Structures are given as structure tokens and as C-alpha cells.
Amino acid sequence: MHARAGIIHAAAHLFIGFVVILALIYGRAVLLPLALAAFLAFILTPIVSWLAQLRFPRPAAVAVVMAAFIALTLLASAVFSSQVLELTGSLSTYRNNISEKLRSFSGSSTHTIALKRAADAIDGLRHEFQAQIPKASPDDPIRVVVEKESAAGFSGILSALQSTLGPLEAMALTLLYASVLLTEHYDIVDRLVRLAGANYITESTAALYEAGSRISRLFLSQAVINSAFGLFIGIALWLLGIPNGPLWGMSVAVLRFIPWFGVVLGAGPPILLAAAITPHWELVYAVLGLFAGGEFVLSHVIEPRALGRHTGLSPLAVIAAASFWSVVWGPVGVVLSAPLTVALVVLGDYVPALKFLSLLLGDRAPLSPAQEYYRRLLSGDSAAAVERFEHTIEGRSPVDAADLMVLPALRLAANDYRDDRVSAAKAQELAETMEDFQDIILNAFTDERRETPPSSADRAPCVVLPAHGPVDRMAAFFTAFMLSHFSHARATAIRENSGMMALSSLKKEEPPETIDTILLVSVGGVAQTHMRLLARRAAADFPQSRILVCDWGDAPAEIEAERGLPERIVRCESLSQASRLLAYAYSARKSEPPAPATPPNAASAPVKRSVA
Known part of the structure; x- marks a missing residue:
């Protein structure tokens, strides 16, 4: 029943879209x-x-x-x-220069052979057409066709006026x-707000005015920039000796409303004219460099500062919009393709039913950094995951980038595993991809991007325990990796077990006095009671160790400090906070006289959380 309703709903949308396209074509006038x-x-x-x-x-x-x-x-x-x-009137005077260019082009043997083959092909086609035309014999009667005289009088005058005044x-x-x-600006806006509904005056007013201001600012800035660029091109071509400089300046100012291709279309005629007015090639190169250099400076220096961003359209949307509007409205549609599509994208930002337009046509990232990274993990592409990580790390430390992208991606994986969208086998594949990712970033980052690791004797011994499940084990292994290579900690992770079993195995393998800090890591939204019980059990089994509760799930548990141990159980909201707490322990080890053995808790030394 639901599938049938969905099919009917999709068919209704397709029918509405078909009607809109027909209205655009037949209502063009x-x-x-x-x-x-x-x-x-x-x-x-x-x-x-x-x-x-x-x-x-x-x-x-x-x-x-x-x-x-x-x-x-x-x-x-x-x-x-x-x-x-x-x-x-002056085109006929450039015929000799064009002939000279062709002769210089055909000077080499390769070019001569290519031109000769093209000429032979054209000549062969001409003979083929002539052979297909039946020759008239002398005895064939001559047919005389008397055409009706074209309309004259008042109807002819009206036809001529219509073609002229159209x-x-x-x-x-x-x-x-x-x-x-x-x-009637305000009246039209009031009518649109009333059309949206009297109960949504606040939302519709804000949407209309913000959309209108954005589009107006974009279009006015684009018009000023294009006009200035056209004036610059016209003056520069006049100084270079290219005839009709104002014509080419106005042409490029209008054509530049077409993203990317407008400058190419505007530069073509001046370059051809430069090749026609002189037998040499220097002027052609100068005009080509003028357009290429001017467009580079305009699109990479001036427009980003004046507009803040470009048209707001994806490359595919630019090409698709130009093709669609050229079919619907011809050459004028090509010029208007970018403004019309930008208007649709802005409309999609505020109308939920049209959200797909901004998603398909806009240039905003369709996925968040964490979602994009998680998709690469699902596809097993560790190299692409590293590329996305390096893009996120710009201006940040590796630990901050992990808080922004990797740990939220692991939260997505934990949610999918809990909802049975990721099987145990797929979770194992994710773990292997994460290991490859860690190996690549360890080799990719230079020494300047990492902190200088202290000696093993001075580094705080730390053990990372997963709270529950295979995704938490991945998170624990990644946390130990980041702390070992990008902080002042000597961290290891328990990978075979999780939760209470991991604590039991750790108690059997390591003496309690040798462990400085225990991190309880979870990205899967473990229940509050489970995390509280795990923290108290760790504090009881390792009385000389500090317990950092790192619950990085969607709904982190509120861990209350055990009575009598206010400074041993500390809640960490991010990996960067855990790194700073361990750095405090390292500095306390090296200070003279020795600093207190335990770092301040979250209440006495709050650490700002990295915000995605």
C-alpha cells in the first residue's frame, strides 16, 4: 500500500514538472x-x-x-x-592576412598532409552529391511554376511591422x-507572504527578504564586476590595436553572465580578429594572455572578496542549467541560466518541498565532513579517507581534526551497527580500513605537524578500554594511536574484549601501580548505568590510576564522581581534552618540585570542547 502511494506521489510530481516545462516553452512570449x-x-x-x-x-x-x-x-x-x-565593412581587408596565416600553418609536412586530406574529403563529398542528382535530358519537358505573389497591401505592411517591432x-x-x-515591491511581498499562510508570517518574511537581499547583492555585484571587466577589455584591446574594442568589451560584459563559458565565447572573436589583422602571431598571443590573465585575476582574487563565493552552483548544475534554458528560451535563456538557477537554489534553501533543488544544483557540500569520511570508510577507500582528513586538518591540529571528523564518523558507524545496518563482518572491514588509514596518516604527516614525543620513561602510561562492541574497539584503538603519536602519552588499547571483560583482562596482565591513566571510550551511546558501573569498577580495580570517561556518543552519559574520589574520575568531552589532561600529567612529571600527581577535574579546569 505504501509502495503504491509512493509511486502515485512520484508520478504526480513528474506530471507537474512536465506541465511546468510545457508552460515555460509555450508561454515564452x-x-x-x-x-x-x-x-x-x-x-x-x-x-x-x-x-x-x-x-x-x-x-x-x-x-x-x-x-x-x-x-x-x-x-x-x-x-x-x-x-x-x-x-x-572592414572584414574584406583582412583576407590577405588570413591567407598568410593558412600558408604558415601549412608549412610543415604534417599540416600539409592533414589539410590535403581534408580538402580531398570535401571534394569527394561534392562529387558524390553531384552523382546522386539525376541529369535532365534534352527531351524532358520544362516545367514552369508560377508562384503566387507575396502578400501585399495592408496585410504585408502589418507583417513587416510585426517582424520589425517584435x-x-x-x-x-x-x-x-x-x-x-x-x-509595487512591498505589495508583491505582502501577497507572497499571505500566499504562504498567515500563520507563517515570521518565517516567510525572513525567507523572502534574506533570499531577495542575497540575490540582489549577487546580481548587482556581478553586473558591476562584468561591466568593469568589459571596460578593461575594451580599453586594452584598443591599446593593442584591435579594431572595435568597445564592441568586444560590451560583448564580454554580457556573455560573462554565463559562468565559465561566457569568457571563452567573448574571447573568440577578438582572438580571430587579431589573427586576421596581422600576418604574425604575437598579437594573437597577447590577446589570449589578456583574456586568460584578466579572467584568472577576476575569478580568483576580485570575485571571492566581492561576492564571498561564486554563483553558488555546482559545475554540473551550470552545464545542465545552460543546456535546459537554451532549449526553453534560446540564447537569452543561456544568459539568464545562472540567475534563474541561483534563484531556484535560494528558493530550495527555504521551501522544504524544494530542498532537493538546493541539494542537486547548489555548490554546498552534500555531506558533513564526518558523513563524507564515513562513506569512504564504508567503501573501503582508505586513501580517500586520508585525503578528506588532510582537507579537514587545515589550520587545526590532528587531534582537533579527529574530534571534528573521525569520532563523529565512528558514532555513525555505532548507530548503524546498533540498528543492524552494519553487520559484524562489515564492522571488521571498517576496522581494517581504519588501520590502513592510520598507517597512511602516520607516514604522510611530517615531523613538523606532530609534537616532539618525549622519552618513554617520561611519557604517561595510558590504557584505552572500549566500553562495548566492535565499533568502540575501533574507537579505542584510534584513540590510543592519536594519543601515542600526537600527544605526550604512551597509550595502548585493549582490542580483544570490551567493558568488564576488558577490565578483567587488564587487571590480570598489568599491575595496577604501573598504569597512570585509564580511558573508558565509547562512541555508541552506551547506557548511563553501564558507563557509571564501568567507571566505578575501574576506580576500584586500579586505585592509583586516574579514570577518564570518554563517552563520545550521541547522548553522553552523565558520570558522577565516586564519593571520596572527586579527582580520579574525570569526564572528557573530546579527544583534545584528553590529550591536554595527559599533557598536564607529563608536565607534572618533569616539574621541580613535583606537581600534584592528579590533574584537575572537569569542574576545576574546564577545557573547551571542539565544535563541529
Whole structure:
């Protein structure tokens, strides 16, 4: 029954998506100007709001901003048209230089053979087409077809006017939409909030204003950056002697709204023109270096500081969005693909039903560092796990990185093992992958990244006991590994047993006076009574040892100190805290006169917990 309901639900979603796509295609005449107007409104909203803060009435501020935008658009159109006409008239003068480039390209024997094969292939195709066309004999009658005269009169004039005024009509409709969106901004927001429901005014208002501010800031910053880059390209090309520099500057400013591919499309014509106006290659290299260097500085230096991040889209989303919107709305859809998709991603951040959009299209990490590390452990890829660990360790110590990523991943494994999603055999595979992971990071980290280990005589002897189950044994072995190599402790782990059996085996194998500290480690959410009983039993069996209770599960147990032993049972909230407590013991051993043998408890010496 549930499976059938799920199939019906999925089919309903597919049908709705199909209807939306059809509406986008067949409603292009109305929706495309509306999308352009919304894009324009997002860019101009901060300017209108700034004028409104200067005590301008909002309609007057909208009128001033729209008038300035129309004037700039007309000026840019006039410059663009004149540059295109000038370029068209001068193309014929570059024919000799292009021929010289082809001759220099075909100078080597390899290039000559390749060009000759291409020419022979084209010639062969031409002969093949001619052979397929039947030749007319002299006796064949000549057919005379009289075509009807094209429409004339009033209907022809209307057709000509429609083809001429179509773009102007779309532009006027876009400007009208943008003016209404800017003027009726608050009314439209109120209607959207009411549509979301009167009981959700706080949430919907916060979502709309945060989404609007993010998109407006992103689009306005992108428009300013692209315009400045287009101005720079136009001036630089003019200084290099490339004709029609303003044309290429405006082209790259518009095309750069297409992530990644926009600069490539904008750089193509100037590079070809540089190859046409001179018989040498130096100018081509200069133009290529200009675009490559400018885009590198812009995308890696200026944009990260101005925008904080890029478009917020994953690489796959950029390509898929450009392909989809080009099919739906043509070349204009390609330019609008990034803004429209960013709007969908922002919408998915606030609407739970559309959360999948931000997950599929956004550039945020789909998994947390711990989840990503755990997935690599499940796949048995220890090298990838090390790579993820090294990425997390940037700016942190190895112990802090383990608190942030490895121990939470082991908590996930413990939960899966408790819920029977991980079998005993799979847990053994996880343990083997963890061992490989530890061997790799031990060899990968340089001596500068680890603390200098003291001599064995000075290092605090420490034993790590797992509380319960195979995952706790993994956690205990990893804890002993980290403490031995990245702290002032000489740690060993009990791996064969856990809980009370581990304590019994430890009591048989080691004299109590030789153990300085016992760590009781659990990442599986062991019951409070079990951890309390285990801590009291360890304190009773090893009266001269300190007991560090390391319950790192999802719901850590509250361990109360045994009466009469307030400083021997200490609760550790993280591996870094345990490392610092052991470092205190090491410093106490070396101090003169000797410091107290026991470190302060959690109440007297609180240690800040690493926050993921």
C-alpha cells in the first residue's frame, strides 16, 4: 500500500514538472520578459532602496533609475550597432592576412598532409552529391511554376511591422514589468507572504527578504564586476590595436553572465580578429594572455572578496542549467541560466518541498565532513579517507581534526551497527580500513605537524578500554594511536574484549601501580548505568590510576564522581581534552618540585570542547 502511494506521489510530481516545462516553452512570449524584468529588478532594487533612504518617494526613485537605465541601454545599443557596421565593412581587408596565416600553418609536412586530406574529403563529398542528382535530358519537358505573389497591401505592411517591432515590443514589456516590480515591491511581498499562510508570517518574511537581499547583492555585484571587466577589455584591446574594442568589451560584459563559458565565447572573436589583422602571431598571443590573465585575476582574487563565493552552483548544475534554458528560451535563456538557477537554489534553501533543488544544483557540500569520511570508510577507500582528513586538518591540529571528523564518523558507524545496518563482518572491514588509514596518516604527516614525543620513561602510561562492541574497539584503538603519536602519552588499547571483560583482562596482565591513566571510550551511546558501573569498577580495580570517561556518543552519559574520589574520575568531552589532561600529567612529571600527581577535574579546569 505504501509502495503504491509512493509511486502515485512520484508520478504526480513528474506530471507537474512536465506541465511546468510545457508552460515555460509555450508561454515564452510572456514568461521571458517577466524573467528578464525580475533579473533587472534584482539588480536595480539596491539602487532604488538607496534613493528611498535619501527621502525620495519610491515612484520617483523608480522613475529616475529606470530613465537612467534606458538612457544607458540606448547609448550602448547605438555604440554596439555602429561597431558592428564598422566591423562588417572592414572584414574584406583582412583576407590577405588570413591567407598568410593558412600558408604558415601549412608549412610543415604534417599540416600539409592533414589539410590535403581534408580538402580531398570535401571534394569527394561534392562529387558524390553531384552523382546522386539525376541529369535532365534534352527531351524532358520544362516545367514552369508560377508562384503566387507575396502578400501585399495592408496585410504585408502589418507583417513587416510585426517582424520589425517584435524585439521592441518585448523590450517595452520587460521595462514595464520591471517598473511594476520595483514600484509595487512591498505589495508583491505582502501577497507572497499571505500566499504562504498567515500563520507563517515570521518565517516567510525572513525567507523572502534574506533570499531577495542575497540575490540582489549577487546580481548587482556581478553586473558591476562584468561591466568593469568589459571596460578593461575594451580599453586594452584598443591599446593593442584591435579594431572595435568597445564592441568586444560590451560583448564580454554580457556573455560573462554565463559562468565559465561566457569568457571563452567573448574571447573568440577578438582572438580571430587579431589573427586576421596581422600576418604574425604575437598579437594573437597577447590577446589570449589578456583574456586568460584578466579572467584568472577576476575569478580568483576580485570575485571571492566581492561576492564571498561564486554563483553558488555546482559545475554540473551550470552545464545542465545552460543546456535546459537554451532549449526553453534560446540564447537569452543561456544568459539568464545562472540567475534563474541561483534563484531556484535560494528558493530550495527555504521551501522544504524544494530542498532537493538546493541539494542537486547548489555548490554546498552534500555531506558533513564526518558523513563524507564515513562513506569512504564504508567503501573501503582508505586513501580517500586520508585525503578528506588532510582537507579537514587545515589550520587545526590532528587531534582537533579527529574530534571534528573521525569520532563523529565512528558514532555513525555505532548507530548503524546498533540498528543492524552494519553487520559484524562489515564492522571488521571498517576496522581494517581504519588501520590502513592510520598507517597512511602516520607516514604522510611530517615531523613538523606532530609534537616532539618525549622519552618513554617520561611519557604517561595510558590504557584505552572500549566500553562495548566492535565499533568502540575501533574507537579505542584510534584513540590510543592519536594519543601515542600526537600527544605526550604512551597509550595502548585493549582490542580483544570490551567493558568488564576488558577490565578483567587488564587487571590480570598489568599491575595496577604501573598504569597512570585509564580511558573508558565509547562512541555508541552506551547506557548511563553501564558507563557509571564501568567507571566505578575501574576506580576500584586500579586505585592509583586516574579514570577518564570518554563517552563520545550521541547522548553522553552523565558520570558522577565516586564519593571520596572527586579527582580520579574525570569526564572528557573530546579527544583534545584528553590529550591536554595527559599533557598536564607529563608536565607534572618533569616539574621541580613535583606537581600534584592528579590533574584537575572537569569542574576545576574546564577545557573547551571542539565544535563541529
